[in-house]
Amino acid sequence: MARIRTINTAELSPRQLKLHDELLRARQRDTLSGPFAVLIHTPDLAEPTDRLVDYFRQTPKLGRRLVELIILVVVGNAGAQYAWSVHAPTALKQGLTQETIDAIRAGREPSFVREDERLMYQLVKELLAAKTLSAATFERAKAAFGETGVIEAVTCTGLYGMIGLVLNGFEIPPRP
16 A cells, blocks of 8 residues: 555646646546656656656657666666566567566566667666766666666666655555
C-alpha cells in the first residue's frame, strides 16, 4: 500500500489536471501510477521530471536499448519494484535478452554478447558503487558512446536513482 493518497481528479488544480492528462496521454494509461502518482502532488517537481523521462523515452542519443539497460541496473540496485515491472518488458522489446534481464534482476553480471551493453553495465555499476567514474571507465565510455553518450548515461543513472527513491520512499507497489 502506498504511503500517499491517490488524488481524485476533482481535487486537482487546473495546472495539476493539465499535467495529469498529459501524463496519462503520453503513457497510454487510464490511471496515474508510479512516481507520477506521488509527484503530481508537487507540479514544480513533476513537470521537469516528466520532461527528463520523456527525453529518455523518445530521443536519447544512446538509443532505447542502452537506456533501458541503465534503468534496469539502477532500479534493480534500488529494489524499486514498480519501475522494474514497467521497464523489464520494455527492455525486452528494445532488444535486451531475457537472460540479461534475469541476471540483472538476480544481482549478477550478465554474460553480454554485445560489448556496448557490457561497457554500459560496468559504467552504471561503477557509478552506483563509487559515486564517480574512474579515468579508465570514463575514457572507454567516451570512446564508445561519445561525450554526449556519457552525459546521457550519467544523467539517466541519476534520474532513475531519484525515481527509485521516490517509489521506495512512498512504497509504490509494482504494476500487476
